[in-house]
Amino acid sequence: IATMLKIPYSNGRQLIDIHFGDHRPFKASLWHGRGAARTKGTIAQTLQRFMQQGDSQLYLMGHLHQALILPDWKEYRHPVRNTIELKKVIGAVGSSFMETWGTYGEVAGYSAGDVMMARTVLERNEKWEVTLR
Numbered sequence: 001i002a003t004m005l006k007i008p009y010s011n012g013r014q015l016i017d018i019h020f021g022d023h024r025p026f027k028a029s030l031w032h033g034r035g036a037a038r039t040k041g042t043i044a045q046t047l048q049r050f051m052q053q054g055d056s057q058l059y060l061m062g063h064l065h066q067a068l069i070l071p072d073w074k075e076y077r078h079p080v081r082n083t084i085e086l087k088k089v090i091g092a093v094g095s096s097f098m099e100t101w102g103t104y105g106e107v108a109g110y111s112a113g114d115v116m117m118a119r120t121v122l123e124r125n126e127k128w129e130v131t132l133r
Contacts (some may be wrong), residue, residue: 015054021124028120029056033063033093035037038109043068058120058130059091065105066077067116067132090130092118 002009007016009072011032017025033049037043041062051072053061070091076083100112116132 001052013053015056018122020122021130022126023122026122026128027054027056028058028060029054030060033061035063037064040066040068043084043093047093048072051089051091052055054060055086057089057128059089061091061093061095064093065096065110066093066113067118068093069130069132070116088128092130092132 014030015052016030019025019029033046037046043066046064047059047061047068047070051070053069072089073086074085074089076087093115094117095115100110118130119133120128120130122128
């Protein structure tokens with residue numbers, strides 16, 4: 001996919017800037033994730049720690065087999081208005097293409113679930129939303 005999009009590939013984190021409308025730019029961080037999170041709470045904790053890194057607005061992660069969206073806010077100093085403002089930040093985990101029954105997923109005790117991926121819609125006026133689909 002990286003080759004088709006003509007972007008560098010990293011097996012660590014991907015940092016992507018999207019220039020669209022009034023987004024100057026819209027910043028996204030992508031990371032495959034790491035294992036060992038089996039409950040919604042530990043998945044949220046892993047995602048929240050990832051969201052503390054960098055200055056992105058959108059943080060996308062996989063690997064943990066259960067879909068989740070986690071909204072948050074970051075404070076930042078506006079360089080022109082000399083004010084402290086809030087920036088919306090959203091983290092999302094997509095579920096996995098994994099058969100549960102009769103596989104290591106069943107043996108490991110993973111919850112069965114269907115595939116859900118985060119969908120982000122950018123509007124020209126800097127508004128944006130994330131949903132699971």
